[in-house]
Amino acid sequence: MNGLPDTLPAESFFLKTGAGERFCLYHGPHPDRECRGVLIYVHPFGEEMNKSRRMAAMQARAFAAIGFGVLQIDLFGCGDSSGEFVEARWNIWKQDLVAARNWLESKATGPVSLWGLRLGALLALDFARNPENAVDKIILWQPVISGELFLTQFLRLRLANEMLSGSEGSQKASGTHAMRATLEKGEILEVAGYELAPDLAAAIDSLKAAELIVTRNPIHWFEIVAEPERPMAPAGAKVVSAWKEDGVDLHVHLVPCPPFWATQEISECAELVSATTNVFADGAP
Numbered sequence: 231m232n233g234l235p236d237t238l239p240a241e242s243f244f245l246k247t248g249a250g251e252r253f254c255l256y257h258g259p260h261p262d263r264e265c266r267g268v269l270i271y272v273h274p275f276g277e278e279m280n281k282s283r284r285m286a287a288m289q290a291r292a293f294a295a296i297g298f299g300v301l302q303i304d305l306f307g308c309g310d311s312s313g314e315f316v317e318a319r320w321n322i323w324k325q326d327l328v329a330a331r332n333w334l335e336s337k338a339t340g341p342v343s344l345w346g347l348r349l350g351a352l353l354a355l356d357f358a359r360n361p362e363n364a365v366d367k368i369i370l371w372q373p374v375i376s377g378e379l380f381l382t383q384f385l386r387l388r389l390a391n392e393m394l395s396g397s398e399g400s401q402k403a404s405g406t407h408a409m410r411a412t413l414e415k416g417e418i419l420e421v422a423g424y425e426l427a428p429d430l431a432a433a434i435d436s437l438k439a440a441e442l443i444v445t446r447n448p449i450h451w452f453e454i455v456a457e458p459e460r461p462m463a464p465a466g467a468k469v470v471s472a473w474k475e476d477g478v479d480l481h482v483h484l485v486p487c488p489p490f491w492a493t494q495e496i497s498e499c500a501e502l503v504s505a506t507t508n509v510f511a512d513g514a515p
Contacts, residue, residue: 238257238258240255240256240302241256242254242256245303245330247329249306249322250311251311252303252306252311252329253304253311254330255301255302257291258294259338260294260296263296263297265299265338265339266296266340267340267342267366268300268334268340268342268343269300269342269345269369270331270343270344270345271300271301271302271345271347271350272350273286273305273309274347275434277424278347278491279308281490281492281493282490284490285490285502286347288503296507300345301330303326303327305318305322305323306323314425318430319429320356320430320433321433324353328363331363343366343367343368344357344358344365344367344369345369345506348372348373348374349380351370351372352374352439352442354370355368355370355444358447359443364447365447367450367509368450370450370452371454371506372452372454372489375440377435377436377437378436380434384422384426386406387421388422409421413431415428419431443478445478445479448479449473449480450481450483450506451470451480451481452505453466453482453485454485454502457486485501485505
């Protein structure tokens with residue numbers, strides 16, 4: 231792809247943890263290259279994970295071609311890993327990243343970096359701000375700005391499905407306020423095929439990108455824009471300004487792309503893969 235050398239097929243395996251197994255794919259560095267480092271890919275939430283699999287694989291292969299290993303891990307309750315989605319919790323997901331890091335450190339040499347997409351970007355930041363989880367670089371693909379807004383948008387999927395199906399129960403449970411009230415009562419809510427637990431909803435609701443400050447590592451924020459020369463959305467620009475005031479070593483990259491995590495058909499963006507790979511390509515043989 232894009233003139234990069236061929237890479238080895240990804241190694242698939244189940245990583246044992248204290249709470250079951252996690253399905254993983256490891257893209258090892260190109261065999262002709264010395265391992266220059268490794269990355270953990272932190273996938274997005276819900277159906278966005280499935281819509282993004284092709285782009286994640288494209289980027290992992292591109293990293294491998296220039297000498298970086300990439301571990302793609304399905305978090306607890308997601309994909310082919312142990313657990314049901316209803317059992318998923320934010321802190322369990324952070325522990326999954328600890329397990330991923332430990333596996334990488336036993337497998338390969340070189341610094342560990344994080345690469346997170348959408349809500350996975352906030353999970354990567356939340357993980358990295360713990361001094362015990364020191365990392366080299368952090369790659370953010372279209373990070374969620376507000377967990378509260380993200381959760382509201384997710385809940386609206388249920389409203390859309392109810393409207394399409396003409397469900398009689400939609401009168402009872404309509405409105406995101408009503409759904410939040412259900413969660414606050416400790417009840418599980420089914421949204422677009424995902425059973426959402428109150429604890430996980432509350433954790434997501436509390437997330438604010440502006441507060442997830444990591445100053446020890448360079449952060450590369452890749453923001454998707456509709457067309458070239460289009461500026462970053464005001465909400466993202468506000469976070470960028472706040473982070474820079476707090477001393478974050480932040481590099482913003484605007485890339486014209488379709489929102490591949492949300493398109494009806496699976497879509498790609500070669501420009502994003504190239505731009506992201508270039509961040510790590512300095513010094514590549």
